[in-house]
Amino acid sequence: MAQLIDGKAVSAKVKEQVRLETQALIEKHGITPGLAVVIVGNDPASRVYVNNKKKACEAVGFKSFEYALPEETTQEELLELVETLNADPNVNGILVQLPVPKQIDDKAIINAISPAKDVDAFHPENVGRIMIGDYSFLPCTPAGAMELIDSTGIEVAGKRCVVIGRSNIVGKPMAMLLLHRSGTVTICHSRTQDLASVTREADILVAAVGRANFVTADMVKEGAVVIDVGINRLENGKLCGDVDFAAVEPKACAITPVPGGVGPMTIAMLMRNTLTAAKAQHGITD
Ligand code: GUN
Numbered sequence: 488m489a490q491l492i493d494g495k496a497v498s499a500k501v502k503e504q505v506r507l508e509t510q511a512l513i514e515k516h517g518i519t520p521g522l523a524v525v526i527v528g529n530d531p532a533s534r535v536y537v538n539n540k541k542k543a544c545e546a547v548g549f550k551s552f553e554y555a556l557p558e559e560t561t562q563e564e565l566l567e568l569v570e571t572l573n574a575d576p577n578v579n580g581i582l583v584q585l586p587v588p589k590q591i592d593d594k595a596i597i598n599a600i601s602p603a604k605d606v607d608a609f610h611p612e613n614v615g616r617i618m619i620g621d622y623s624f625l626p627c628t629p630a631g632a633m634e635l636i637d638s639t640g641i642e643v644a645g646k647r648c649v650v651i652g653r654s655n656i657v658g659k660p661m662a663m664l665l666l667h668r669s670g671t672v673t674i675c676h677s678r679t680q681d682l683a684s685v686t687r688e689a690d691i692l693v694a695a696v697g698r699a700n701f702v703t704a705d706m707v708k709e710g711a712v713v714i715d716v717g718i719n720r721l722e723n724g725k726l727c728g729d730v731d732f733a734a735v736e737p738k739a740c741a742i743t744p745v746p747g748g749v750g751p752m753t754i755a756m757l758m759r760n761t762l763t764a765a766k767a768q769h770g771i772t773d
Contacts, residue, residue, distance in 0.1 A: 490639060490741040492714075497638050498631075498751035502547055505758045509548040512766065515773075520765035521550040522580040522606065522757075523572045527565060527591065528558040533584045540582070543754045549761060552578060562591045566599050573601040579765035580606035582757070603768060606760040609656070617660055620667050623767060624760045629661040631752025632693060632714050633668075639741045641712055643668035647688050651675045651702070651729070652695035657716055661693055682706070694729035704734040713742040716749050 512518050522544050526537045537553065544551035554568060565587070572578045581604045583596050597605075602612040608624040616622040625633075636643065648670035652658035658674060665672045675685055686692055686706040694702045695716035707713060717729030728745030736742050743749055766772070 489713075489736050489739040492635050492638060492741050492743045492748060494631075494635060494743060494748040494751045497634055498755040501634065501752070501755040502543065502758055505755070505762050506547040508762055512762070512771070513548065516769065516771060518765060518769055518771070519548070519550050520579050520761050521552060521577045522582065522761045523552040523554065523575075523578045525554045525556065525565070525568065525572075525581070525583045527556045527560050527584075528588050530586070533586075537584055539754055540757065543758055544761075547758050547762075549758070550577065558588055560588070560591070562595060565591055565596055569596060569599045573599075573604060576768075578604065579768055580604055580757075580761035582607055604764055606757055606764055608660075608760070614655070614660075617663055623763055625664065625756070626656060626660045627753045627756035627760065628657050628716060628749060629664055630756040630759075632657075632661060632716060632749050633664050634752055634756070635714060635743055635749065636691060636712060639712055641691070641741070643670045643691065646670050646690040648672045648691040648693070649675060649686050649689035650693045650695065651682070651686065652693075652697070652716070654695065657695040661695065661716075665691070665693075696729045698729060699727050700729070700731040702730040702735060704731065704738055707735050707738050709738055710740045711738070713739045714749065715743050715745050718745060718750060 524537050524540050526533055541551045572581045581600050585593055587593050597609045600610055602610045605613050608626040648665040650658050650662045653674050653676045662672045662674045675682055683706045687708050689711055691712045693714045697717055699719035713730055715728035715730040719727050721727055726746050
């Protein structure tokens with residue numbers, strides 16, 4: 488039986504820590520961190536994510552500012568809003584919920600967000616900082632996945648780590664974080680030959696492919712730590728991960744469920760990044 492890695496519990500712990508630090512920041516310095524969340528259009532999944540972010544802000548004691556813009560918003564209009572938020576001292580973090588409608592170039596928007604307020608860590612400056620290991624923010628999902636690995640007590644240094652998926656948001660930064668921890672890291676993707684022979688080497692296996700039940704038992708080494716970043720909706724409406732949980736769980740030493748694994752961590756790390764941004768913008772180091 489594998490240890491079930493409880494993302495809800497770890498997420499609650501991180502948020503409680505952020506709440507306490509926020510209380511201290513308000514009492515000692517009179518500063519309340521503020522997060523601006525921008526949503527363009529009516530995507531129902533994005534709406535749910537944005538509502539959850541707002542609720543999390545309230546729970547940890549942040550101010551949250553929501554900007555819900557219509558589907559037909561132009562790139563110029565969105566850039567103008569980003570510039571306003573960049574200049575607003577009450578806003579310490581800016582998050583533009585992706586995807587944005589097709590008339591808007593998401594790269595142009597990401598590039599326009601002040602790197603100091605880029606709590607997603609998507610701006611090229613922050614991405615570059617992660618490459619050289621000199622960063623203040625980490626992208627929320629890989630940072631959350633790393634917290635879950637740490638919660639198992641497993642030491643990453645020297646271990647074989649395999650990441651399946653090479654996205655800018657998850658796969659690439661995840662590999663970089665594991666490398667910073669002195670893991671021996673391989674990134675696999677859709678063109679990888681004999682994928683199973685590579686993933687079977689992994690002491691730590693991270694699946695971020697976006698395909699339901701993609702990782703099967705024959706792809707997993709006995710005793711591996713398995714982190715499932717996927718959130719896929721099946722035809723019956725149920726959520727499932729990239730890992731065939733029922734088949735893989737008996738082989739793993741620790742595994743994240745979906746839902747209740749990496750998912751809840753993403754928002755917790757967003758709260759932490761916003762607090763870090765607020766402190767940095769006020770030159771507070773305690
Ligand atoms: N859409 C899905 N996940 C994310 C995220 O982490 N950040 C932003 N900005 N948009 C998203």
